Amino acid sequence: MTHEWEGRDDYYDYYYTDAITDHALEFLSDRDEGTTFFLYMAYTAAHWPLHAKPEDIAAYQGRYHMGWDTIRKQRHARMKELGVVDPQWALSPRHDNVPAWPDAKYPLWHERRMEVYAAQVTCMDRNIGRIKDYLKQEELLDNTIVIYQHDNGGCHVEYLPTRTGSWTRPKTTDGKERPIKPGNIPNLMPGGQETFQSYGYGWANASNTPFRLFKQFDHEGGTRSPLIISWPRGIASELSGQLVSEVCHVIDIFPTLLDLVGAEIVEQQPIPMEGRSLAPALQGKDVKPHEALFWAHNKGSAVWSAGWKLVSPNRGQQWELYHLPSDGTELHDLSLRQPAKARELQQLHKDWLARNKAAARSGIK
Structure with missing residues:
Protein backbone atom coordinates (compact mmCIF):
# COMPACT_ATOMS: atom_id res chain seq x y z
CA MET A 1 0.00 0.00 0.00
CA THR A 2 1.25 3.47 -0.90
CA HIS A 3 0.69 6.17 1.70
CA GLU A 4 -0.27 9.69 0.74
CA TRP A 5 2.91 11.27 2.06
CA GLU A 6 5.12 8.97 -0.03
CA GLY A 7 6.50 10.55 -3.17
CA ARG A 8 5.75 14.10 -2.02
CA ASP A 9 8.48 16.72 -2.01
CA ASP A 10 7.26 17.93 1.39
CA TYR A 11 6.81 14.46 2.92
CA TYR A 12 8.96 15.48 5.90
CA ASP A 13 6.42 18.20 6.76
CA TYR A 14 3.26 16.13 6.21
CA TYR A 15 0.63 16.61 8.93
CA TYR A 16 -2.68 14.77 8.71
CA THR A 17 -4.90 17.60 10.00
CA ASP A 18 -3.57 19.86 7.24
CA ALA A 19 -3.94 17.11 4.64
CA ILE A 20 -7.61 16.54 5.46
CA THR A 21 -8.27 20.24 4.96
CA ASP A 22 -6.26 20.29 1.72
CA HIS A 23 -8.55 17.59 0.33
CA ALA A 24 -11.65 19.42 1.58
CA LEU A 25 -10.59 22.63 -0.17
CA GLU A 26 -9.88 20.68 -3.34
CA PHE A 27 -13.38 19.22 -3.17
CA LEU A 28 -14.91 22.66 -2.71
CA SER A 29 -12.95 24.23 -5.55
CA PHE A 37 -22.84 20.54 -1.74
CA PHE A 38 -22.29 18.37 1.33
CA LEU A 39 -18.84 18.13 2.91
CA TYR A 40 -18.04 15.87 5.85
CA MET A 41 -14.65 16.34 7.50
CA ALA A 42 -13.67 13.87 10.22
CA TYR A 43 -10.49 15.18 11.81
CA THR A 44 -8.61 12.66 13.91
CA ALA A 45 -7.31 15.47 16.13
CA MET A 66 -0.84 24.65 37.73
CA GLY A 67 -2.02 21.07 37.07
CA TRP A 68 -5.32 19.36 36.41
CA ASP A 69 -6.96 20.11 39.79
CA THR A 70 -6.72 23.87 39.34
CA ILE A 71 -7.63 23.61 35.66
CA ARG A 72 -10.83 21.71 36.54
CA LYS A 73 -11.88 24.33 39.09
CA GLN A 74 -11.12 27.19 36.70
CA ARG A 75 -13.01 25.57 33.84
CA HIS A 76 -16.01 24.77 36.01
CA ALA A 77 -16.19 28.39 37.16
CA ARG A 78 -15.89 29.63 33.59
CA MET A 79 -18.58 27.22 32.34
CA LYS A 80 -20.98 28.43 35.03
CA GLU A 81 -20.22 32.03 34.13
CA LEU A 82 -20.95 31.37 30.45
CA GLY A 83 -24.11 29.39 31.24
CA VAL A 84 -22.74 26.20 29.66
CA VAL A 85 -23.65 24.25 32.82
CA ASP A 86 -26.18 24.83 35.57
CA PRO A 87 -24.54 26.73 38.46
CA GLN A 88 -26.17 24.28 40.87
CA TRP A 89 -24.30 21.30 39.42
CA ALA A 90 -21.36 20.41 41.63
CA LEU A 91 -17.94 19.62 40.19
CA SER A 92 -17.49 15.85 40.17
CA PRO A 93 -14.66 14.49 42.35
CA ARG A 94 -11.28 13.82 40.82
CA HIS A 95 -11.27 10.30 39.38
CA MET A 114 -1.49 18.44 27.67
CA GLU A 115 0.57 21.03 25.80
CA VAL A 116 0.76 18.72 22.78
CA TYR A 117 -2.94 17.88 22.99
CA ALA A 118 -3.81 21.59 23.06
CA ALA A 119 -1.47 22.15 20.10
CA GLN A 120 -3.41 19.53 18.14
CA VAL A 121 -6.64 21.40 18.87
CA THR A 122 -5.06 24.69 17.80
CA CYS A 123 -4.01 23.19 14.47
CA MET A 124 -7.51 21.80 13.93
CA ASP A 125 -9.03 25.18 14.76
CA ARG A 126 -6.70 26.85 12.27
CA ASN A 127 -7.77 24.40 9.58
CA ILE A 128 -11.47 24.90 10.24
CA GLY A 129 -10.66 28.57 9.76
CA ARG A 130 -9.20 27.77 6.35
CA ILE A 131 -12.53 26.27 5.29
CA LYS A 132 -14.52 29.21 6.60
CA ASP A 133 -12.13 31.65 4.91
CA TYR A 134 -12.73 29.89 1.59
CA LEU A 135 -16.50 30.02 2.06
CA LYS A 136 -16.27 33.73 2.85
CA THR A 144 -23.79 27.52 4.34
CA ILE A 145 -24.75 25.42 7.34
CA VAL A 146 -21.59 24.61 9.30
CA ILE A 147 -21.94 22.01 12.05
CA TYR A 148 -19.15 21.25 14.51
CA GLN A 149 -19.60 18.24 16.76
CA HIS A 150 -17.63 15.72 18.81
CA ASP A 151 -18.55 12.07 19.11
CA ASN A 152 -17.48 11.49 22.73
CA GLY A 153 -15.78 12.90 25.79
CA GLY A 154 -12.06 12.89 26.54
CA CYS A 155 -10.32 9.51 26.41
CA HIS A 156 -8.55 8.30 29.55
CA VAL A 157 -6.62 5.42 27.98
CA GLU A 158 -2.98 5.27 29.04
CA TYR A 159 -1.18 4.05 25.92
CA LEU A 160 0.91 0.98 26.72
CA PRO A 161 4.37 0.29 25.23
CA THR A 162 3.15 -3.18 24.20
CA ARG A 163 0.17 -1.91 22.22
CA THR A 164 0.62 -2.22 18.47
CA GLY A 165 -1.63 -2.54 15.46
CA SER A 166 -2.16 -1.49 11.86
CA TRP A 167 -1.89 2.13 13.00
CA THR A 168 1.67 1.77 14.31
CA ARG A 169 5.00 1.44 12.53
CA PRO A 170 8.60 0.90 13.69
CA LYS A 171 10.19 4.03 12.22
CA THR A 172 9.28 7.63 11.48
CA THR A 173 8.13 8.66 8.01
CA MET A 189 8.41 14.02 26.00
CA PRO A 190 5.69 13.57 23.35
CA GLY A 191 5.12 15.74 20.34
CA GLY A 192 7.44 14.30 17.71
CA GLN A 193 6.74 11.32 15.51
CA GLU A 194 9.35 9.25 17.35
CA THR A 195 6.86 8.94 20.25
CA PHE A 196 3.37 7.42 20.41
CA GLN A 197 1.52 8.57 23.53
CA SER A 198 -1.89 9.61 24.90
CA TYR A 199 -2.78 12.27 27.46
CA GLY A 200 -4.27 9.81 29.95
CA TYR A 201 -6.56 9.87 32.97
CA GLY A 202 -5.62 13.21 34.49
CA TRP A 203 -6.12 15.42 31.48
CA ALA A 204 -9.15 13.47 30.23
CA ASN A 205 -10.70 14.09 33.64
CA ALA A 206 -9.96 17.81 33.15
CA SER A 207 -11.26 17.79 29.57
CA ASN A 208 -14.59 16.35 30.75
CA THR A 209 -15.11 18.99 33.45
CA PRO A 210 -17.42 18.97 35.37
CA PHE A 211 -18.69 15.50 34.46
CA ARG A 212 -17.76 11.97 35.49
CA LEU A 213 -15.88 9.30 33.56
CA PHE A 214 -14.64 9.22 29.98
CA LYS A 215 -14.98 7.97 26.43
CA GLN A 216 -16.01 4.27 26.47
CA PHE A 217 -18.54 5.05 29.22
CA ASP A 218 -22.09 6.36 28.87
CA HIS A 219 -21.99 8.70 31.85
CA GLU A 220 -22.06 12.39 30.92
CA GLY A 221 -18.26 12.59 30.79
CA GLY A 222 -18.31 10.06 27.97
CA THR A 223 -21.30 11.26 25.96
CA ARG A 224 -21.96 14.98 26.53
CA SER A 225 -20.05 16.85 23.85
CA PRO A 226 -20.17 20.13 21.91
CA LEU A 227 -22.61 20.85 19.09
CA ILE A 228 -22.06 24.21 17.41
CA CYS A 248 -30.37 16.40 21.21
CA HIS A 249 -28.48 13.37 19.96
CA VAL A 250 -26.34 12.64 16.93
CA ILE A 251 -29.33 10.77 15.44
CA ASP A 252 -30.99 14.20 15.05
CA ILE A 253 -28.38 15.58 12.63
CA PHE A 254 -29.58 13.72 9.52
CA PRO A 255 -33.30 14.55 9.87
CA THR A 256 -32.34 18.16 10.67
CA LEU A 257 -30.38 18.49 7.43
CA LEU A 258 -33.17 16.85 5.43
CA ASP A 259 -35.64 19.30 6.94
CA LEU A 260 -33.47 22.34 6.24
CA VAL A 261 -32.99 21.48 2.55
CA GLY A 262 -36.63 20.49 2.08
CA ALA A 263 -35.98 16.80 1.41
CA GLU A 264 -38.33 13.99 2.38
CA ILE A 265 -37.57 11.85 5.40
CA VAL A 266 -36.26 8.44 4.40
CA GLU A 267 -38.64 5.59 5.25
CA GLN A 268 -36.01 3.40 6.85
CA GLN A 269 -36.86 -0.23 7.53
CA PRO A 270 -37.10 -2.37 9.65
CA ILE A 271 -36.48 0.41 12.22
CA PRO A 272 -37.94 3.83 11.41
CA MET A 273 -35.61 6.80 11.73
CA GLU A 274 -35.58 7.70 15.44
CA GLY A 275 -34.02 11.15 15.20
CA ARG A 276 -36.06 14.34 14.83
CA SER A 277 -35.33 17.69 13.26
CA LEU A 278 -33.70 20.43 15.32
CA ALA A 279 -34.55 23.03 12.68
CA PRO A 280 -37.21 24.79 14.81
CA ALA A 281 -34.59 25.43 17.52
CA LEU A 282 -32.63 27.53 15.03
CA GLN A 283 -35.61 29.90 14.99
CA GLY A 284 -36.13 29.89 18.75
CA LYS A 285 -39.11 27.55 18.49
CA ASP A 286 -39.85 24.43 20.51
CA VAL A 287 -38.59 21.09 19.27
CA LYS A 288 -40.64 17.95 19.72
CA PRO A 289 -38.89 16.17 22.61
CA HIS A 290 -37.57 12.64 22.39
CA GLU A 291 -39.55 10.08 24.35
CA ALA A 292 -36.24 8.34 25.09
CA LEU A 293 -32.58 8.29 24.02
CA PHE A 294 -30.29 5.27 24.25
CA TRP A 295 -26.60 4.37 24.42
CA ALA A 296 -24.66 1.10 24.50
CA HIS A 297 -21.04 1.98 23.82
CA ASN A 298 -18.09 -0.16 24.90
CA LYS A 299 -18.20 -0.34 28.70
CA GLY A 300 -21.42 1.63 29.10
CA SER A 301 -25.18 1.44 28.71
CA ALA A 302 -27.70 4.22 29.27
CA VAL A 303 -31.21 5.44 28.63
CA TRP A 304 -32.58 8.99 29.04
CA SER A 305 -36.24 9.94 29.28
CA ALA A 306 -37.83 13.21 30.44
CA GLY A 307 -34.72 14.27 32.33
CA TRP A 308 -34.17 10.91 34.04
CA LYS A 309 -31.09 8.89 33.11
CA LEU A 310 -30.36 5.27 33.94
CA VAL A 311 -26.72 4.45 33.30
CA SER A 312 -24.42 1.50 33.79
CA PRO A 313 -20.60 1.49 33.84
CA ASN A 314 -20.48 -2.23 32.99
CA ARG A 315 -23.04 -2.99 30.26
CA LEU A 321 -30.28 6.48 38.31
CA TYR A 322 -29.92 10.26 38.05
CA HIS A 323 -32.24 13.23 37.57
CA LEU A 324 -30.12 15.32 35.23
CA PRO A 325 -31.92 18.68 35.52
CA SER A 326 -30.97 18.81 39.22
CA ASP A 327 -27.86 16.60 39.13
CA GLY A 328 -26.21 16.97 35.75
CA THR A 329 -22.85 15.71 37.02
CA GLU A 330 -24.38 12.40 38.19
CA LEU A 331 -23.31 12.50 41.81
CA HIS A 332 -26.49 11.33 43.57
CA ASP A 333 -27.62 7.84 42.58
CA LEU A 334 -31.39 7.57 43.12
CA SER A 335 -31.83 3.95 42.04
CA LEU A 336 -32.56 2.71 45.59
CA ARG A 337 -34.93 5.59 46.36
CA GLN A 338 -36.72 5.41 42.99
CA PRO A 339 -36.77 1.67 42.15
CA ALA A 340 -39.93 1.91 40.02
CA LYS A 341 -38.36 4.59 37.80
CA ALA A 342 -35.17 2.52 37.50
CA ARG A 343 -37.17 -0.55 36.44
CA GLU A 344 -39.17 1.49 33.93
CA LEU A 345 -36.04 2.84 32.26
CA GLN A 346 -34.28 -0.51 32.37
CA GLN A 347 -37.20 -2.06 30.50
CA LEU A 348 -37.00 0.70 27.87
CA HIS A 349 -33.30 -0.06 27.36
CA LYS A 350 -33.95 -3.81 27.20
CA ASP A 351 -36.66 -3.29 24.55
CA TRP A 352 -34.37 -1.00 22.55
CA LEU A 353 -31.56 -3.56 22.54
CA ALA A 354 -33.95 -6.30 21.42
CA ARG A 355 -35.29 -4.07 18.65
CA ASN A 356 -31.83 -3.36 17.31
CA LYS A 357 -30.63 -6.94 17.56
CA ALA A 358 -33.67 -8.06 15.56
CA ALA A 359 -32.95 -5.39 12.96
CA ALA A 360 -29.31 -6.49 12.71
CA ARG A 361 -30.42 -10.04 12.00
CA SER A 362 -32.89 -9.00 9.29
CA GLY A 363 -30.78 -6.24 7.75
CA ILE A 364 -31.41 -2.50 7.45
CA LYS A 365 -33.06 -1.38 4.19
Whole structure:
Protein backbone atom coordinates (compact mmCIF):
# COMPACT_ATOMS: atom_id res chain seq x y z
CA MET A 1 0.00 0.00 0.00
CA THR A 2 1.25 3.47 -0.90
CA HIS A 3 0.69 6.17 1.70
CA GLU A 4 -0.27 9.69 0.74
CA TRP A 5 2.91 11.27 2.06
CA GLU A 6 5.12 8.97 -0.03
CA GLY A 7 6.50 10.55 -3.17
CA ARG A 8 5.75 14.10 -2.02
CA ASP A 9 8.48 16.72 -2.01
CA ASP A 10 7.26 17.93 1.39
CA TYR A 11 6.81 14.46 2.92
CA TYR A 12 8.96 15.48 5.90
CA ASP A 13 6.42 18.20 6.76
CA TYR A 14 3.26 16.13 6.21
CA TYR A 15 0.63 16.61 8.93
CA TYR A 16 -2.68 14.77 8.71
CA THR A 17 -4.90 17.60 10.00
CA ASP A 18 -3.57 19.86 7.24
CA ALA A 19 -3.94 17.11 4.64
CA ILE A 20 -7.61 16.54 5.46
CA THR A 21 -8.27 20.24 4.96
CA ASP A 22 -6.26 20.29 1.72
CA HIS A 23 -8.55 17.59 0.33
CA ALA A 24 -11.65 19.42 1.58
CA LEU A 25 -10.59 22.63 -0.17
CA GLU A 26 -9.88 20.68 -3.34
CA PHE A 27 -13.38 19.22 -3.17
CA LEU A 28 -14.91 22.66 -2.71
CA SER A 29 -12.95 24.23 -5.55
CA ASP A 30 -13.92 21.37 -7.91
CA ARG A 31 -17.61 21.31 -6.95
CA ASP A 32 -20.46 21.96 -9.38
CA GLU A 33 -21.21 25.60 -8.62
CA GLY A 34 -24.73 25.18 -9.93
CA THR A 35 -25.87 22.93 -7.11
CA THR A 36 -25.63 22.53 -3.37
CA PHE A 37 -22.84 20.54 -1.74
CA PHE A 38 -22.29 18.37 1.33
CA LEU A 39 -18.84 18.13 2.91
CA TYR A 40 -18.04 15.87 5.85
CA MET A 41 -14.65 16.34 7.50
CA ALA A 42 -13.67 13.87 10.22
CA TYR A 43 -10.49 15.18 11.81
CA THR A 44 -8.61 12.66 13.91
CA ALA A 45 -7.31 15.47 16.13
CA ALA A 46 -7.30 15.70 19.00
CA HIS A 47 -6.39 12.09 19.64
CA TRP A 48 -3.46 9.84 20.30
CA PRO A 49 -0.73 9.74 19.16
CA LEU A 50 0.30 13.08 20.65
CA HIS A 51 1.97 14.54 17.57
CA ALA A 52 1.92 18.28 16.92
CA LYS A 53 3.90 21.00 15.22
CA PRO A 54 6.74 22.42 17.33
CA GLU A 55 5.52 26.00 16.96
CA ASP A 56 2.03 25.05 18.15
CA ILE A 57 3.44 23.19 21.15
CA ALA A 58 5.68 26.13 22.04
CA ALA A 59 2.64 28.41 22.27
CA TYR A 60 1.41 26.37 25.26
CA GLN A 61 4.68 26.02 27.15
CA GLY A 62 3.95 26.45 30.86
CA ARG A 63 0.22 26.90 30.29
CA TYR A 64 -0.67 23.82 32.36
CA HIS A 65 1.90 24.24 35.09
CA MET A 66 -0.84 24.65 37.73
CA GLY A 67 -2.02 21.07 37.07
CA TRP A 68 -5.32 19.36 36.41
CA ASP A 69 -6.96 20.11 39.79
CA THR A 70 -6.72 23.87 39.34
CA ILE A 71 -7.63 23.61 35.66
CA ARG A 72 -10.83 21.71 36.54
CA LYS A 73 -11.88 24.33 39.09
CA GLN A 74 -11.12 27.19 36.70
CA ARG A 75 -13.01 25.57 33.84
CA HIS A 76 -16.01 24.77 36.01
CA ALA A 77 -16.19 28.39 37.16
CA ARG A 78 -15.89 29.63 33.59
CA MET A 79 -18.58 27.22 32.34
CA LYS A 80 -20.98 28.43 35.03
CA GLU A 81 -20.22 32.03 34.13
CA LEU A 82 -20.95 31.37 30.45
CA GLY A 83 -24.11 29.39 31.24
CA VAL A 84 -22.74 26.20 29.66
CA VAL A 85 -23.65 24.25 32.82
CA ASP A 86 -26.18 24.83 35.57
CA PRO A 87 -24.54 26.73 38.46
CA GLN A 88 -26.17 24.28 40.87
CA TRP A 89 -24.30 21.30 39.42
CA ALA A 90 -21.36 20.41 41.63
CA LEU A 91 -17.94 19.62 40.19
CA SER A 92 -17.49 15.85 40.17
CA PRO A 93 -14.66 14.49 42.35
CA ARG A 94 -11.28 13.82 40.82
CA HIS A 95 -11.27 10.30 39.38
CA ASP A 96 -9.80 7.60 41.64
CA ASN A 97 -7.04 6.86 39.12
CA VAL A 98 -5.88 10.49 39.08
CA PRO A 99 -3.53 11.66 41.85
CA ALA A 100 -3.77 15.12 43.36
CA TRP A 101 -1.51 17.33 41.25
CA PRO A 102 1.07 17.90 44.03
CA ASP A 103 1.40 14.10 44.35
CA ALA A 104 1.74 13.42 40.62
CA LYS A 105 5.07 11.97 39.55
CA TYR A 106 6.79 13.42 36.48
CA PRO A 107 4.83 16.73 36.45
CA LEU A 108 6.81 18.18 33.52
CA TRP A 109 5.94 15.13 31.43
CA HIS A 110 2.26 15.47 32.36
CA GLU A 111 2.35 19.15 31.41
CA ARG A 112 3.92 18.31 28.07
CA ARG A 113 1.21 15.79 27.26
CA MET A 114 -1.49 18.44 27.67
CA GLU A 115 0.57 21.03 25.80
CA VAL A 116 0.76 18.72 22.78
CA TYR A 117 -2.94 17.88 22.99
CA ALA A 118 -3.81 21.59 23.06
CA ALA A 119 -1.47 22.15 20.10
CA GLN A 120 -3.41 19.53 18.14
CA VAL A 121 -6.64 21.40 18.87
CA THR A 122 -5.06 24.69 17.80
CA CYS A 123 -4.01 23.19 14.47
CA MET A 124 -7.51 21.80 13.93
CA ASP A 125 -9.03 25.18 14.76
CA ARG A 126 -6.70 26.85 12.27
CA ASN A 127 -7.77 24.40 9.58
CA ILE A 128 -11.47 24.90 10.24
CA GLY A 129 -10.66 28.57 9.76
CA ARG A 130 -9.20 27.77 6.35
CA ILE A 131 -12.53 26.27 5.29
CA LYS A 132 -14.52 29.21 6.60
CA ASP A 133 -12.13 31.65 4.91
CA TYR A 134 -12.73 29.89 1.59
CA LEU A 135 -16.50 30.02 2.06
CA LYS A 136 -16.27 33.73 2.85
CA GLN A 137 -14.04 34.39 -0.16
CA GLU A 138 -16.53 32.62 -2.44
CA GLU A 139 -19.45 34.49 -0.82
CA LEU A 140 -20.91 31.19 0.41
CA LEU A 141 -20.49 31.56 4.15
CA ASP A 142 -23.78 33.33 4.93
CA ASN A 143 -25.89 30.55 3.41
CA THR A 144 -23.79 27.52 4.34
CA ILE A 145 -24.75 25.42 7.34
CA VAL A 146 -21.59 24.61 9.30
CA ILE A 147 -21.94 22.01 12.05
CA TYR A 148 -19.15 21.25 14.51
CA GLN A 149 -19.60 18.24 16.76
CA HIS A 150 -17.63 15.72 18.81
CA ASP A 151 -18.55 12.07 19.11
CA ASN A 152 -17.48 11.49 22.73
CA GLY A 153 -15.78 12.90 25.79
CA GLY A 154 -12.06 12.89 26.54
CA CYS A 155 -10.32 9.51 26.41
CA HIS A 156 -8.55 8.30 29.55
CA VAL A 157 -6.62 5.42 27.98
CA GLU A 158 -2.98 5.27 29.04
CA TYR A 159 -1.18 4.05 25.92
CA LEU A 160 0.91 0.98 26.72
CA PRO A 161 4.37 0.29 25.23
CA THR A 162 3.15 -3.18 24.20
CA ARG A 163 0.17 -1.91 22.22
CA THR A 164 0.62 -2.22 18.47
CA GLY A 165 -1.63 -2.54 15.46
CA SER A 166 -2.16 -1.49 11.86
CA TRP A 167 -1.89 2.13 13.00
CA THR A 168 1.67 1.77 14.31
CA ARG A 169 5.00 1.44 12.53
CA PRO A 170 8.60 0.90 13.69
CA LYS A 171 10.19 4.03 12.22
CA THR A 172 9.28 7.63 11.48
CA THR A 173 8.13 8.66 8.01
CA ASP A 174 9.91 12.04 7.96
CA GLY A 175 12.88 10.72 6.00
CA LYS A 176 15.02 10.25 9.11
CA GLU A 177 13.68 6.75 9.89
CA ARG A 178 14.08 7.21 13.63
CA PRO A 179 12.84 4.35 15.81
CA ILE A 180 9.39 5.01 17.28
CA LYS A 181 9.04 4.31 21.00
CA PRO A 182 5.36 3.61 21.69
CA GLY A 183 3.72 4.00 25.09
CA ASN A 184 3.23 6.57 27.82
CA ILE A 185 6.83 6.47 28.97
CA PRO A 186 7.42 9.06 31.74
CA ASN A 187 9.98 11.73 30.89
CA LEU A 188 9.93 10.78 27.21
CA MET A 189 8.41 14.02 26.00
CA PRO A 190 5.69 13.57 23.35
CA GLY A 191 5.12 15.74 20.34
CA GLY A 192 7.44 14.30 17.71
CA GLN A 193 6.74 11.32 15.51
CA GLU A 194 9.35 9.25 17.35
CA THR A 195 6.86 8.94 20.25
CA PHE A 196 3.37 7.42 20.41
CA GLN A 197 1.52 8.57 23.53
CA SER A 198 -1.89 9.61 24.90
CA TYR A 199 -2.78 12.27 27.46
CA GLY A 200 -4.27 9.81 29.95
CA TYR A 201 -6.56 9.87 32.97
CA GLY A 202 -5.62 13.21 34.49
CA TRP A 203 -6.12 15.42 31.48
CA ALA A 204 -9.15 13.47 30.23
CA ASN A 205 -10.70 14.09 33.64
CA ALA A 206 -9.96 17.81 33.15
CA SER A 207 -11.26 17.79 29.57
CA ASN A 208 -14.59 16.35 30.75
CA THR A 209 -15.11 18.99 33.45
CA PRO A 210 -17.42 18.97 35.37
CA PHE A 211 -18.69 15.50 34.46
CA ARG A 212 -17.76 11.97 35.49
CA LEU A 213 -15.88 9.30 33.56
CA PHE A 214 -14.64 9.22 29.98
CA LYS A 215 -14.98 7.97 26.43
CA GLN A 216 -16.01 4.27 26.47
CA PHE A 217 -18.54 5.05 29.22
CA ASP A 218 -22.09 6.36 28.87
CA HIS A 219 -21.99 8.70 31.85
CA GLU A 220 -22.06 12.39 30.92
CA GLY A 221 -18.26 12.59 30.79
CA GLY A 222 -18.31 10.06 27.97
CA THR A 223 -21.30 11.26 25.96
CA ARG A 224 -21.96 14.98 26.53
CA SER A 225 -20.05 16.85 23.85
CA PRO A 226 -20.17 20.13 21.91
CA LEU A 227 -22.61 20.85 19.09
CA ILE A 228 -22.06 24.21 17.41
CA ILE A 229 -24.07 25.38 14.40
CA SER A 230 -23.29 28.39 12.22
CA TRP A 231 -25.66 29.60 9.51
CA PRO A 232 -25.81 33.41 9.33
CA ARG A 233 -28.70 33.56 6.88
CA GLY A 234 -30.72 30.77 8.46
CA ILE A 235 -30.45 31.15 12.22
CA ALA A 236 -32.61 33.76 13.93
CA SER A 237 -30.44 36.83 14.54
CA GLU A 238 -31.27 36.97 18.25
CA LEU A 239 -29.88 33.43 18.64
CA SER A 240 -26.48 34.23 17.13
CA GLY A 241 -23.79 33.27 19.63
CA GLN A 242 -26.38 31.99 22.10
CA LEU A 243 -26.86 28.69 23.91
CA VAL A 244 -29.88 26.48 23.26
CA SER A 245 -30.87 23.98 25.95
CA GLU A 246 -32.70 21.48 23.77
CA VAL A 247 -31.67 17.87 24.45
CA CYS A 248 -30.37 16.40 21.21
CA HIS A 249 -28.48 13.37 19.96
CA VAL A 250 -26.34 12.64 16.93
CA ILE A 251 -29.33 10.77 15.44
CA ASP A 252 -30.99 14.20 15.05
CA ILE A 253 -28.38 15.58 12.63
CA PHE A 254 -29.58 13.72 9.52
CA PRO A 255 -33.30 14.55 9.87
CA THR A 256 -32.34 18.16 10.67
CA LEU A 257 -30.38 18.49 7.43
CA LEU A 258 -33.17 16.85 5.43
CA ASP A 259 -35.64 19.30 6.94
CA LEU A 260 -33.47 22.34 6.24
CA VAL A 261 -32.99 21.48 2.55
CA GLY A 262 -36.63 20.49 2.08
CA ALA A 263 -35.98 16.80 1.41
CA GLU A 264 -38.33 13.99 2.38
CA ILE A 265 -37.57 11.85 5.40
CA VAL A 266 -36.26 8.44 4.40
CA GLU A 267 -38.64 5.59 5.25
CA GLN A 268 -36.01 3.40 6.85
CA GLN A 269 -36.86 -0.23 7.53
CA PRO A 270 -37.10 -2.37 9.65
CA ILE A 271 -36.48 0.41 12.22
CA PRO A 272 -37.94 3.83 11.41
CA MET A 273 -35.61 6.80 11.73
CA GLU A 274 -35.58 7.70 15.44
CA GLY A 275 -34.02 11.15 15.20
CA ARG A 276 -36.06 14.34 14.83
CA SER A 277 -35.33 17.69 13.26
CA LEU A 278 -33.70 20.43 15.32
CA ALA A 279 -34.55 23.03 12.68
CA PRO A 280 -37.21 24.79 14.81
CA ALA A 281 -34.59 25.43 17.52
CA LEU A 282 -32.63 27.53 15.03
CA GLN A 283 -35.61 29.90 14.99
CA GLY A 284 -36.13 29.89 18.75
CA LYS A 285 -39.11 27.55 18.49
CA ASP A 286 -39.85 24.43 20.51
CA VAL A 287 -38.59 21.09 19.27
CA LYS A 288 -40.64 17.95 19.72
CA PRO A 289 -38.89 16.17 22.61
CA HIS A 290 -37.57 12.64 22.39
CA GLU A 291 -39.55 10.08 24.35
CA ALA A 292 -36.24 8.34 25.09
CA LEU A 293 -32.58 8.29 24.02
CA PHE A 294 -30.29 5.27 24.25
CA TRP A 295 -26.60 4.37 24.42
CA ALA A 296 -24.66 1.10 24.50
CA HIS A 297 -21.04 1.98 23.82
CA ASN A 298 -18.09 -0.16 24.90
CA LYS A 299 -18.20 -0.34 28.70
CA GLY A 300 -21.42 1.63 29.10
CA SER A 301 -25.18 1.44 28.71
CA ALA A 302 -27.70 4.22 29.27
CA VAL A 303 -31.21 5.44 28.63
CA TRP A 304 -32.58 8.99 29.04
CA SER A 305 -36.24 9.94 29.28
CA ALA A 306 -37.83 13.21 30.44
CA GLY A 307 -34.72 14.27 32.33
CA TRP A 308 -34.17 10.91 34.04
CA LYS A 309 -31.09 8.89 33.11
CA LEU A 310 -30.36 5.27 33.94
CA VAL A 311 -26.72 4.45 33.30
CA SER A 312 -24.42 1.50 33.79
CA PRO A 313 -20.60 1.49 33.84
CA ASN A 314 -20.48 -2.23 32.99
CA ARG A 315 -23.04 -2.99 30.26
CA GLY A 316 -26.00 -3.43 32.56
CA GLN A 317 -24.50 -5.45 35.39
CA GLN A 318 -25.20 -2.56 37.78
CA TRP A 319 -27.40 0.47 37.15
CA GLU A 320 -27.37 4.02 38.51
CA LEU A 321 -30.28 6.48 38.31
CA TYR A 322 -29.92 10.26 38.05
CA HIS A 323 -32.24 13.23 37.57
CA LEU A 324 -30.12 15.32 35.23
CA PRO A 325 -31.92 18.68 35.52
CA SER A 326 -30.97 18.81 39.22
CA ASP A 327 -27.86 16.60 39.13
CA GLY A 328 -26.21 16.97 35.75
CA THR A 329 -22.85 15.71 37.02
CA GLU A 330 -24.38 12.40 38.19
CA LEU A 331 -23.31 12.50 41.81
CA HIS A 332 -26.49 11.33 43.57
CA ASP A 333 -27.62 7.84 42.58
CA LEU A 334 -31.39 7.57 43.12
CA SER A 335 -31.83 3.95 42.04
CA LEU A 336 -32.56 2.71 45.59
CA ARG A 337 -34.93 5.59 46.36
CA GLN A 338 -36.72 5.41 42.99
CA PRO A 339 -36.77 1.67 42.15
CA ALA A 340 -39.93 1.91 40.02
CA LYS A 341 -38.36 4.59 37.80
CA ALA A 342 -35.17 2.52 37.50
CA ARG A 343 -37.17 -0.55 36.44
CA GLU A 344 -39.17 1.49 33.93
CA LEU A 345 -36.04 2.84 32.26
CA GLN A 346 -34.28 -0.51 32.37
CA GLN A 347 -37.20 -2.06 30.50
CA LEU A 348 -37.00 0.70 27.87
CA HIS A 349 -33.30 -0.06 27.36
CA LYS A 350 -33.95 -3.81 27.20
CA ASP A 351 -36.66 -3.29 24.55
CA TRP A 352 -34.37 -1.00 22.55
CA LEU A 353 -31.56 -3.56 22.54
CA ALA A 354 -33.95 -6.30 21.42
CA ARG A 355 -35.29 -4.07 18.65
CA ASN A 356 -31.83 -3.36 17.31
CA LYS A 357 -30.63 -6.94 17.56
CA ALA A 358 -33.67 -8.06 15.56
CA ALA A 359 -32.95 -5.39 12.96
CA ALA A 360 -29.31 -6.49 12.71
CA ARG A 361 -30.42 -10.04 12.00
CA SER A 362 -32.89 -9.00 9.29
CA GLY A 363 -30.78 -6.24 7.75
CA ILE A 364 -31.41 -2.50 7.45
CA LYS A 365 -33.06 -1.38 4.19
